[in-house]
Amino acid sequence: MGFCGWAAGTLWKTLILVTLPHLTCHALCPASCLCGLDGGVQCHGNTIADVPELLPVNASQLLLDRTNITVINKQSLARLRELFDLDLSSNRLSSLASGLFEGLTNLTNLNLCKNSIKKFPPTIFHNLTNLRVLAICYNELEVLEAGIFDDLVNLVELKIHRNKITSLPLHVFWALRNLKTLTLSSNRLEAIPEKSFYNMPKLNKLNLFNNPLQLSCNQLFPNCWICEPPKLFANYRLSSIPATSHQRYVQLAPLFCRSLLCHNKQQAHPPSTAFNAVVWACPGGCKCQETKILCSGLSDFPTSVPGSTTELWLYDNRLRRVEDGAFRNLTQLRLLVLSRNQISSVSTGAFGGLEHLEEISLHTNLLTTLQAGLFQGLPSLVNISLEHNSISSLPSGFLRGLSSLGEIDLRNNSFPNLKQESLDALAIAKDVLLQQNPWRCDKDILPLRDWLKKHTSKTNQTLVVCETPFSLSVITVCTSHSAPFVMIKCTSQRSLYCCTSRTDVACADDEPIVPSCGKHSLTSDSKHLPLNLKHIEISSTPLTLIPVGVFRGLPNLEKIILKLNKLRRLENGLFDGLVTVTELQLHGNEIESIEAGTFDSLENLVMLHLAKNNLSTVSTDWFSKLHKLQTLRLYENQLTTIPDDIFVNLPNLKEIGLQDNPWHCDCNLIPLHLWMK
Incomplete structure (x- = not known):
C-alpha cells in the first residue's frame, strides 16, 4: 500500500539526534578544558592565557588552540610524555623556549600554525624522531636554522607555507629521507640552494607556489630529472618554458606557470606517481587534506584550487553568486558543498565541465529561481540538495540528462504548486523530498496530487500537506479532492x-x-x-x-x-x-x-x-x-x-x-x- 493510503494526520515523532563526543566533566580535568576517556584533552577559548595546570599525565592528544596564550613555560608540557598529537595553533605565541618539546618523544603530529613566531631555537625539534607531520605555517618566520630538522628522520609531511622566509640553509632538508610532501608556498624565496632536494628519495610533492622565484626542474633536481611542458599558466614565473608551450598557451594568460611536472628518467613512474612540483598552495582561508578542501570565512570563491580536488566544502561562508565556469578546472570534483551561504543566483554554466560530480549541496541559501540547464552536462550526478531556500517554481527540463539521479531535496522552499512539466522532470529521481512547502490546494495543485498518486515510492506523501486554504490545512495533497478547490486571489503582500x-x-x-x-x-x-x-x-x-x-x-x-x-x-x-x-x-x-x-x-x-x-x-x-x-x-x-x-x-x-x-x-x-x- 502506498503512502497515499495512510491516514491523514498521523503523528510523527521526529528526533534530531545530537551525538556528543566522548567527553567527561570529571574533577581531574582543568576547569577550562574537556577531557575524553580516550586520552584526548581540548582547551579552547580567549579566557585561557596560560597552559592549564594539572593536565592529565596520560593525555595522548592535547588541543590547546585558539587561546590568548603568549608564552609557554618549558615545564608546562614536561609531564605529558604520552602525547602523540599536540596542537598549539591559533594562539598568540611569538617565540618558543628551547627544549620545550624535550621528552615528548612519542609525538607524531605537531601543529604550530597561525601564531606569530619569528624564529625557532636551532634544537627545538631535536629528539622528536617519531614525528610524522610538522606544521609551522602561517607564522612570521624569516629564517630556518641549519640543522633544525636533522632529527626528524620519520617525517612524512612538512608545512612551512605562509611565512616570510627569504632563503634556505644549504642541505636543510637532507635528513628528511622519508618526507613525501613539502609545502613552501607563499614565502619570499628568491632563490633555492643548488641540490636542496637531492637527498630526498620519497619526495613526491613539492609546493613552491607564490614565491618570487625563477627556476626550472634542472635547478631543483639531479640531471636524471627532466621537465614536461607546463600545463597551466597563472601566478608563477618560470625561466625555462618550451617554445611549443608558449605558442600553445600564450592566449590564456601572460607567461606565468603554475604547474611543472618532473619525471625521473631512471624509473618508469606511471603518470599517477609522477613527481609534481610547483603545483598549488592551499588557498587562503581553507584547510586542505589530500584531495579534500574545506574553506571558511570567504566572501569570494577561492583561487588556485588544485585540479585534483575531489571534495570542495564551501559551506558557512558569505558567497552571493556562482558565475559561469566557477569550477571549470576541477574536472575530478565529486562533491561540491555550497550550503549555508547567501547565494541568490547561480548561472547556467556554473557547473560546466564537472563530469564526475556526484553530489551538489545548495541548501540554506537565498535562491528564488533556478536556471534552465543548470545541471546539464553532469552525467554522474546522484544527489541534489536545494532545501531551505525560497524557490517557488522549477524551470522546464532542469534535470535533463541526469540518468543516475538518486535524490533531490526540495524541502522548505516556497512552492505553492508544481506545473506538469516540472513534475515530469522530477520523475527521473529515485527520491523526491517535498515537505514543508506552502502548498496551496486550489485547482493548480491537481498535477501534483496526481503525480503523488502515480509515484507513491518517491516521497513520503503523508508529509506533503496543504497549507492553504485553512480548511484543508491538515489534509495531505495526495488525499485531497478536486471539489473544494476554488480560485483564490490575494495581494502579493497579504496580511490575511x-x-x-x-x-x-x-x-x-x-x-x-x-x-x-x-x-x-x-x-x-x-x-x-x-x-x-x-x-x-x-x-x-x-x-x-x-x-x-x-x-x-x-x-x-x-x-x-x-x-x-x-x-x-x-x-x-x-x-x-x-x-x-x-x-x-x-x-x-x-x-x-x-x-x-x-x-x-x-x-x-x-x-x-x-x-x-x-x-x-x-x-x-x-x-x-x-x-x-x-x-x-x-x-x-x-x-x-x-x-x-x-x-x-x-x-x-x-x-x-x-x-x-x-x-x-x-x-x-x-x-x-x-x-x-
Whole structure:
C-alpha cells in the first residue's frame, strides 16, 4: 500500500539526534578544558592565557588552540610524555623556549600554525624522531636554522607555507629521507640552494607556489630529472618554458606557470606517481587534506584550487553568486558543498565541465529561481540538495540528462504548486523530498496530487500537506479532492489569507479584508476584524514589529502565521488572551529576542515554529506554560547550547527540530542527549 493510503494526520515523532563526543566533566580535568576517556584533552577559548595546570599525565592528544596564550613555560608540557598529537595553533605565541618539546618523544603530529613566531631555537625539534607531520605555517618566520630538522628522520609531511622566509640553509632538508610532501608556498624565496632536494628519495610533492622565484626542474633536481611542458599558466614565473608551450598557451594568460611536472628518467613512474612540483598552495582561508578542501570565512570563491580536488566544502561562508565556469578546472570534483551561504543566483554554466560530480549541496541559501540547464552536462550526478531556500517554481527540463539521479531535496522552499512539466522532470529521481512547502490546494495543485498518486515510492506523501486554504490545512495533497478547490486571489503582500469562507479568514459581506502590509509596522487597532476570525496570516512582508494589541478582541483565533517577515523581537502581551490558539508559526524572520511571558497565555498551543531566525539563546521560562506543546522547531538559529531544564514543563513534546545550529558539543548538551535517548 502506498503512502497515499495512510491516514491523514498521523503523528510523527521526529528526533534530531545530537551525538556528543566522548567527553567527561570529571574533577581531574582543568576547569577550562574537556577531557575524553580516550586520552584526548581540548582547551579552547580567549579566557585561557596560560597552559592549564594539572593536565592529565596520560593525555595522548592535547588541543590547546585558539587561546590568548603568549608564552609557554618549558615545564608546562614536561609531564605529558604520552602525547602523540599536540596542537598549539591559533594562539598568540611569538617565540618558543628551547627544549620545550624535550621528552615528548612519542609525538607524531605537531601543529604550530597561525601564531606569530619569528624564529625557532636551532634544537627545538631535536629528539622528536617519531614525528610524522610538522606544521609551522602561517607564522612570521624569516629564517630556518641549519640543522633544525636533522632529527626528524620519520617525517612524512612538512608545512612551512605562509611565512616570510627569504632563503634556505644549504642541505636543510637532507635528513628528511622519508618526507613525501613539502609545502613552501607563499614565502619570499628568491632563490633555492643548488641540490636542496637531492637527498630526498620519497619526495613526491613539492609546493613552491607564490614565491618570487625563477627556476626550472634542472635547478631543483639531479640531471636524471627532466621537465614536461607546463600545463597551466597563472601566478608563477618560470625561466625555462618550451617554445611549443608558449605558442600553445600564450592566449590564456601572460607567461606565468603554475604547474611543472618532473619525471625521473631512471624509473618508469606511471603518470599517477609522477613527481609534481610547483603545483598549488592551499588557498587562503581553507584547510586542505589530500584531495579534500574545506574553506571558511570567504566572501569570494577561492583561487588556485588544485585540479585534483575531489571534495570542495564551501559551506558557512558569505558567497552571493556562482558565475559561469566557477569550477571549470576541477574536472575530478565529486562533491561540491555550497550550503549555508547567501547565494541568490547561480548561472547556467556554473557547473560546466564537472563530469564526475556526484553530489551538489545548495541548501540554506537565498535562491528564488533556478536556471534552465543548470545541471546539464553532469552525467554522474546522484544527489541534489536545494532545501531551505525560497524557490517557488522549477524551470522546464532542469534535470535533463541526469540518468543516475538518486535524490533531490526540495524541502522548505516556497512552492505553492508544481506545473506538469516540472513534475515530469522530477520523475527521473529515485527520491523526491517535498515537505514543508506552502502548498496551496486550489485547482493548480491537481498535477501534483496526481503525480503523488502515480509515484507513491518517491516521497513520503503523508508529509506533503496543504497549507492553504485553512480548511484543508491538515489534509495531505495526495488525499485531497478536486471539489473544494476554488480560485483564490490575494495581494502579493497579504496580511490575511483571502477565501470565501468566513470561518477560515476575515471576510465581510463575502469580500476579503486585506489591510496593507507594505510598510514596516502595523497599528494595534483590530476593531475592523470580525470576532469569529479563526485563522490569520501575515507573511512575506517588510514588517519589523507587530505591536501589542493587534490580536486583542479575537478570542476565537486558532492559528496565527507570521512567517517570512522581518520581525526582530516579540514583546510580552502580544498573544495575551489567545487561549484557543493551537498553532503559531514565526519561522523565517530575524527574531533575536523574545520577552519573558510572551507565550504565557497560549496554554493550548500544540505547535510552535521558531526556525530560521537569529536566536542565540533560549529561556526555559518562554515555554513554562506550554504544557500541551507537541512540536517545537528551533532549527537554523544561532544556538550554541540550551538550558538543561528546558523539557521540564513540556511533558507532551514529541518533535523538536534543532538541526543546523552552531552547537558547542560540550557537557552542557548532555541533558538534551539523555532526553532524546
